[in-house]
Amino acid sequence: MxxxxxxxxxxxxxxxxxxxxxxxxxxxxxxxxxxxxxxxxxxxxxxxxxxxxxxxxxxxxxxxxxxxxxxxxxxxxxxxxxxxxxxxxxxxxxxxxxxxxxxxxxxxxxxxxxxxxxxxxxxxxxxxxxxxxQVDCHINNLYNTTFWALVQSGGMEAKDAEKELAGTVSSDKNEILFSRFKINYNNEPxxxxxxxVAFRDYELVEPSSASEMVEEDSAKTTEQLELSKTQQEKDRKRRAKARITIQHVDVIKDEFWERRPWLLSNKP
Ligand code: DGT
Ligand code: MG
Ligand code: MG
Ligand code: MG
Ligand code: MG
CATH class of the missing domain: 3.30.70.3000 (tRNA(His) guanylyltransferase (Thg1))
Incomplete structure (x- = not known):
């Protein structure tokens, strides 16, 4: 695959x-x-x-x-x-x-x-x-959406739909969906x-704690990353309090990570 x-x-x-x-x-x-x-x-x-x-x-x-x-x-x-x-x-x-x-x-x-x-x-x-x-998700979903459109709306046998899709690239599948089923793949959920993507969104709860967290962590050397027990406990409590949000967004581009610097800030 x-x-x-x-x-x-x-x-x-x-x-x-x-x-x-x-x-x-x-x-x-x-x-x-x-x-x-x-x-x-x-x-x-x-x-x-x-x-x-x-x-x-x-x-x-x-x-x-x-x-x-x-x-x-x-x-x-x-x-x-x-x-x-x-x-x-x-x-x-x-x-x-x-x-x-x-x-x-x-x-x-x-x-x-x-x-x-x-x-x-x-x-x-x-x-x-x-x-x-996420790339895997996209590739599988485009294939599955096209396959099931051929079977469910196109009345094809599964093995014929499989044959039809063998060797096709993304643009071929988009074209099949659009020309035969009036489905614009871009408009799929x-x-x-x-x-x-599920993550703690500090911005939603405490606007201050996100930047606080980044400052604390980015200044640390590897040795300092061995946080004291109390500091670890404090961080843990802060994380436990934050709201968890689930979003269906692009995690491949930089934007997602740049907007949420606290996610990947505490390690090299
Ligand atoms: P495994 O993981 O080796 O024990 O075997 P499976 O059977 O869990 O295979 P896997 O994980 O490769 O594929 C996930 C299966 O779950 C796949 O046959 C599609 C099915 N599946 C997942 N989400 C949905 C869904 O939303 N609708 C339907 N109809 N099937 C789904
Ligand atoms: Mg498995
Ligand atoms: Mg499985
Ligand atoms: Mg699976
Ligand atoms: Mg365990």
Whole structure:
């Protein structure tokens, strides 16, 4: 599944040990969600209830674990920075299920999520990781949107739709959507095109704390990053208080990060 220049970051994946002063990504992914989504008849290609449930679970996990800086979700996966726990996500997914699927009773096999930790030594690697996930989201969504338009609106067999799309590039798919189905891909919902980014938005709550945080952290040397216990506790409390927002925005361009300097400010 070659998809972009960002894909090289996958080669950084290593087993077991986590190092200090690195960006830790915990990537979780629904187990067997191909079957799970069929069992509960999720809408194709995107089920808004399922994605909203994923986002609600991510938000709950971030509220519970203030060390998490940012999270990105697409399909049945959610990527988080700093030690997250896949089981907390699973627990909330189950707990919140009835809010999003009130008419569907969960029954075994129950949903679960696998998790893996990857260390990225630089902000650039970290940003490339986020870009990789968002490019993947776009590529998959454009393909799935076109595929399901051919099947659901065009009355094609799945295997014929697959054949039709083999070897096509983005502009071909945009053209199929527009000329045959009057769908302008640009007007598709942002949540499907861009995925979901969850982060603490200090601007919304305490305008002062964002800049405070950057000043404190950017002046520090590596040794000083070994913060005192009390300082760590203070930071943790501040993070726990901040409001978590979920947005469907571009995280590939600089703008998202430049507007929120507190997100990636405390490491090299
Ligand atoms: P795994 O992760 O190896 O245990 O296996 P799966 O089956 O979870 O495969 P994966 O994670 O590569 O692909 C995610 C599956 O979930 C894929 O078959 C599409 C499905 N899925 C995710 N979100 C939606 C949705 O909103 N609607 C529908 N219909 N299916 C979805
Ligand atoms: Mg998986
Ligand atoms: Mg999966
Ligand atoms: Mg997946
Ligand atoms: Mg643990």
């Amino acid at each position: 070659a998809n972009s220049k960002y894909e090289y970051v996958k080669a950084f994946e290593q087993p077991d040990i986590l190092l200090p002063n690195t960006w830790i990504v915990i990537r979780i992914d629904g187990r067997g969600f191909h079957k799970f989504s069929a069992k509960y008849a999720f809408a194709k290609p995107n089920d808004r209830r399922a994605l909203d449930l994923m986002n609600a679970a991510a938000k709950a996990v971030m509220s519970e674990l203030p060390d998490i800086v940012i999270a990105y979700g697409v399909s049945d996966e959610y990527s988080k920075l700093v030690t997250t726990i896949a089981s907390t996500f699973t627990a909330y997914f189950v707990h919140l299920w009835r809010d999003y699927f009130p008419d569907l009773q969960l029954s075994p096999p129950l949903p679960s999520f696998d998790g893996r930790a990857v260390m990225y030594p630089s902000v650039q690697n970290l940003r490339d990781y986020m870009s990789w996930r 942002e949540i499907y095109k861009k995925g979901s």
